[in-house]
Amino acid sequence: MKMQRLNAVIERMKEDNIAQMLVTDPTAIFYLTGKMIHPGERLLALYLNIEGNHKLFINELFPVHEDLGVEKVWFTDVDDGLKIITEYVDKNATMGVDKNWPAKFLLRLMELEGGNKFVNSSYIIDTLRMCKDEEEKDLMRKASALNDEAMKRLKSTLPSGLTEKQLVGELNKIYEEIGADGFSFDAIIGFGANGADPHASAGDALVQEGDAVIFDIGCIKDNYCSDMTRTVFYKNAPEKAKEVFEIVLEANKRAISLVKPGARFCDIDAAARDYITEKGYGKYFTHRTGHSIGLEVHDMGDVSAINTDTLKPGMIFSVEPGIYLPGEFGVRIEDLILVTEDGYENLNKHDKELCIIG
Structure with missing residues (x-):
């Protein structure tokens, strides 16, 4: 024991x-x-x-x-x-x-x-x-580092002409190659309009020029989970999609900047939600800003408007604002954030700035 x-x-x-x-x-x-x-x-x-x-x-x-x-x-x-x-x-x-x-x-x-x-x-x-010890923090860092590498490799396969479902298969191969122990949840890969569903199922769609592509992926390593989302564009980024992307990115950064012991989960949520609302897309941000993670991809606790609990060192949760325009496209950007003694550590190092592939 x-x-x-x-x-x-x-x-x-x-x-x-x-x-x-x-x-x-x-x-x-x-x-x-x-x-x-x-x-x-x-x-x-x-x-x-x-x-x-x-x-x-x-x-x-x-x-x-x-x-x-x-x-x-x-x-x-x-x-x-x-x-x-x-x-x-x-x-x-x-x-x-x-x-x-x-x-x-x-x-x-x-x-x-x-x-x-x-x-x-x-x-x-x-x-x-909810509060991880030092051993657990290191295990979460390792799982997230593997997920960073998987995201890098997965994005490079986008121009290969594979369907969403086939890309999920490629991700499975990637996880095996880099030593992950499998998926922490069913990967969400959505091209264009399919990405407007926050929990889209990968289908037989082929990526089209100008599509926003959502990659929401996570692996398990030594029983601990990772989770990260990046949104990229195929060949070019239309102006409206680029505008939405920058709004979501700024919302992500504003929320993360508030993370420290004593802050409240609801205030982290508000930092992202209020900015997206200010920009006119509030009704298209349809989910909480994040969830706790560890041995399960959804541990107890979340980053939502109704959670007034305060942050404590050792807590790890996602910050993943999104905007979803039905019939058009979706954008979500997600990082896992560890609360430290005086601030935070972002467990995801993979670039989240605007990226055009192909």
Whole structure:
């Protein structure tokens, strides 16, 4: 077990009067044990108790031989794993559970336990994960450096006459070549009007002269995620598209410039949103300015108008303003920003200025 992280969880449990907790999200289990286990539809649970005596309930299908610093309780496909769990838990104490635990497990446990009070306790680990330690910061830097290299290579393939979907295939090859562990999310590659959909699906379109091209890509390295967006132009940049690009770029820079401990997420959002609105495109900026990132591409926390939380050192989030003109084109520029002790560090070094390719 990663004891510093575990101790922080136990302290939060005590503060919130949650005597015991079942951690069932594989990512959260990895955060505490250093072991990533993908159980599929099967039961996996890390039991924590403020008095100690923690257990990892795990199916024999997953042969975890290393010492994780916690006793393993094994069961098979024909065992009732939830009934086994009830043999170890305190039946008179509040039980914390994960927000995404399938109902087939939670309802069965509630039926077996009867008198327990069940509460959503995911926020405890989720909020701790928001502030990365030094090891995590370095892992995030490495993942983003790989993504920078992938973006550089991907952009160079634009003149090759490939479709959006084929470029996603090229990106997969690039990630394999540079040593990434796969995609952190489905890549968004949109030519022209398709880029006006913030979550466009790559299709069979071919790039046309004057198209704005959105590359929104991310890879995983050693379980940590990267995410970056660049918008480029093919052969030339029409005046209107160039104007929109410069507005989005300035919005991106204004938002990032405010990042420091004590600033509020909503003020970072406002810096980008107010500038885009001032320029007349406010209704075309249709999403929040950013999201937290780490072990998951969307960790807890976001850069939005309603998030009044303050920034703390170690937080990492995206700043990705965009303007999307239906039937015409879209522009989005995204960087991952790490909050430092006195300001920020941009994890993405790849150029984001106006770029015409081909």
